[in-house]
Amino acid sequence: MSEVLRTEQLRKLFGGLVAVNDVEFAVEEGEIVGLIGPNGAGKTTFFNLVSGAMRVSSGRIFFQGREITHAPAYQRAELGIGRTFQIMKPFPRLTVMENLLVGAYLRHPNRHAAVRWAAEVIEMMGLAEFASASARSLTTAGRKRLEVARALTLSPTLLLLDEVVAGLNPVEAEGTVELIRRIRDRGATIIMVEHVMRVIMGLSDRIVVLANGSNIAEGTPQQVATNPDVITAYLGTHEGRDARPQATWSPGTPAGENHSAREDTGPTLALRRVQAAYGDVQVLWDVSLEVRPGELVALIGANGAGKTTTLRTVARLLRVRDGEVQFGTNRLDQMSSHDVVNLGVAMVPEGRQLFNQMTVEENLLTGSSLARTRTLRRTNLDRVYTLFPLLRERRRQEASTLSGGEQQMLAIGRGLMSAPRLLMLDEPSLGLAPTIVEEVFRVVQDIRREGITVLLVEQNVQQALRIADRAYVIESGRIVLEGPGPELLQSAEVRRAYLGI
């Protein structure tokens, strides 16, 4: 067997952030290699470096023994590296057949031969009946297939598949898995990134795990799934229990007993059979959940399962395709975002989403943009500064100059400035150092202790389940499990949802 791809000390920086960190990686001919890792691990960036869509910051890339580190993307395609895009990029106004002809011409300059080859690919991918349909008229499943088909027209030696299964229904997914096997049997080498663990664990000969840009583990699916480092990367640390400062509220107490006094004060958030989609890509299929006043509810699930989408749907950043979102007696699904905030539902989005060129205090002040909260502005500002004394010190500093942890605190503080009754937190501990993660979880508990209901989306499952009254597990856009946090902590189901075994 010969080596198809090798990377040496491959590194990519975005500003100060290390997205890919000295990754050493080799693939043998005929292998299917699965590339997995939690959100933001650098998987897609790695694909972009190998395919030439992004320039490397340092390190080298070899393809079939030949250095391609600085070759432009189109040359790599000519050499035989085919790829799909996670955010699908069909040529929307061309027909499916024409989409494939573009690549077919690369290998077959003669028109007749090109058409023949494109037709072969189209039949192999089961797209023949859509040949004359425009690419934009295809369903998600169709487009994902088209992505693969277009890469196949290059007769690639190496095929990079980025999330070609996620978002498909089980039948479609099974079909795609079958297809990937057939492609490999025809002689292609495959590297795939995939969030659907069942699929990647079943297909891959070998799995490489990235976390925070670094290669942390490598081996057979079985080896990787039982590797403690991998489990920590996916489910978070166990260390939280002892590190957490002792609070008045003890972690073991069920929420109902502690918060019964407040239970009838606030409205309940209820989602009933909610469906939502990004364009044609349906993400939520049938989500029903409830967050009762005073509760801290965690929503957990693998990457791409629909956690963020659920929050965005409640905040009305995304249209509700079907179903109801109710907050007390108000139907949120008919409102605009800023009206939802006005009702007392605030969201702290993933990745902070601060106003980077504004100062800390200005960021907080925008949080109280509503007339309802403007009068309480000074009080709320003081409360936030008491909760985060560091922010008071830095209040004249531009948000972009803060550290990651401080930015997260600011984002939470900004959310609190609208005096919410329900606060939705999306991945508040993502990308933070362990000690800061502790701090974030302490703050989340402080907030609920002030009587604010919390809906928490978190990749640090262990920690989230420990502090949550109840939790929902979401998988492929459906709620699959519900129960008290500490109980789910022991559940094998949760582990299965994340690691696919």
Added chain:
Amino acid sequence: MVEFIQIVVNGIFTGGVYAIIGIGLSLIFGVMRIVNFAHGVFLVVGMFTTLFFFERLHVDPFLVIPLVVLVGGLLGVIVERSLLEPIARAPEHASILMTVGIGLVLSNVLLFTFGDAPQIINTRYSTSTWHLGPITFSTALTISFFLTVVVISGLALLLGRTDLGRAIRAAAQNADAAELQGINTRRVRSLVFGMGFALAALAGALLLPQLFAHPSIGPTYTLKAFIVTVLGGMGNVAGAIGGGLLLGITESLGAAYVSSSYRDVFGLAAFLLVLLLRPAGLFGRSRT
């Protein structure tokens, strides 16, 4: 030396008005991601509104400025609501074509209404001057410049210190996050377009004493607005002030020392160079 200072002073006076045009364009681009090809025509609308009020009401042109700004703002909001909001999600070229179309319609409406003859405004101080040592100042331009400084300072206060200003900047930096703070970004977009139109109309009124008004001069000022914003960095309001002054001085110096007929080439050349070499603008930070 005196001549040089005189030229620079003239450049600064014109540059201040250019800055006002550029700030409006930059605000619109920042919040709406629209490159407004009708911006210069908005300025011409301001010129003719001033002329209209001046001739009908016989009031000093500088006194009708509040009215002109109001008309501009209203027109801006109407245009935004009726023509731009419906295509907010359309591909980029749609907004370019739309604003080109808006510009053509507006300038031709002006042509039908006010005719093809260049018009000029005559006040008692149109030709009067005052002196500071050896430097001569046109009275009309001095008033213009004074108003420019007042308006730009006011804008700086509005954007920097008020809820509205923060809402505008928030919407420009991250529209989704702004909605999550309860900011009605749709209303902010209308408002910003109204402000942009009003600022361009104001610039028209301020330039009127030194120029002939004609319905067809819009594109010239659209170009100047582009130059100013590209020099300062698209969407960068503070940069637009620098860009405006730089363009004013460059034009003034180029016209005096190289050739007045090539006056506009200097700005365009700088524009192309900045576009190619420093796309974030001379005063911009590169965004990551």
Added chain:
Amino acid sequence: MPQTPLSVSHPAVRRGVNAGPWSLGWVLVVLAVLAFYPVVFRNFLTLGVTIVLFAGMATAWDVLGGWTGQLSLGHAVFVGIGAYTMALLVLRAGVAPWWGAMAGVGASVVVAAMWGAVTFRLRGPYFALASIAVAEMTRIVANNWASLTGGAEGVSLPSLPRFLELDLFNRRVEFYIALVLLGLAVVAASWLQRSRFGYHLQAIREDEDAAMAVGINPTRDKVLAFLASAALTSLGGSLYGIFLGFFEPRGMFSLDLSVQLALMAYIGGVGTLFGPLVGAGLLVGGSEVLRIYFPGKSLFVYGLLIILVVLFAPDGLGTVVRRVRRV
């Protein structure tokens, strides 16, 4: 990858290749019908020449703007180069106008190559902005370099040699030359619709990153498209110069002219064979009608139409016809 034989007979597969409702046959039919225009509308020859000539130049613009998706608002540069190179060679060197037009094509191609090489790394509105700047600078230089161009006073063509025994100032002759040019441009477009190079351009238009991922070099192909577009526009410019007989830089290199070419293509539908022709007919015809009621040159109709098209038919009026037909 080993290839197993599969049938190419699936009817949908065939239809998928011959996409687009118009074929080369349609091109010939449309051109043949247009050829009767001078016979039928004997008294509206000037209007006819204007429509066909602008349709040709708009189709040429569309090679870059529609098929490749690069919005140029500076194409008047090539109209001007075509007209001026031809006229100056005729006046100063006694060169025949058709050779002058060829020289204009050469000059335009050189200019386009430099222009494209420098500005094609800009994407989106920045490329459009740069194109305006280039065109405006060219106009100012042409206006002021009087020793070469005659400056603001303009250039007039008093007499021209006969072309194959034909009088070039005869509107009927001009009409057929313009028709040949339009034919050339439309045939080029129909080739783009289904050739390898054409697919490259369309792929670049649809998604540049995805195009690179299937082996396309976007910068090279964009420049090639620009050269072809410039050459055809330049030919139109030479004819436009003869048609006008007298012209000056202010008109020949104007932003208005650049914008008109782009709008014609957009109103009819970019990246279609006959969209620019439909657009030219509507706009030239429309403003002609308007001129009768509102004396003084007017682009009002252009503006109104483009607003309506962007609002209600974002893919151009040509596609509305197609959609209606399908229903």
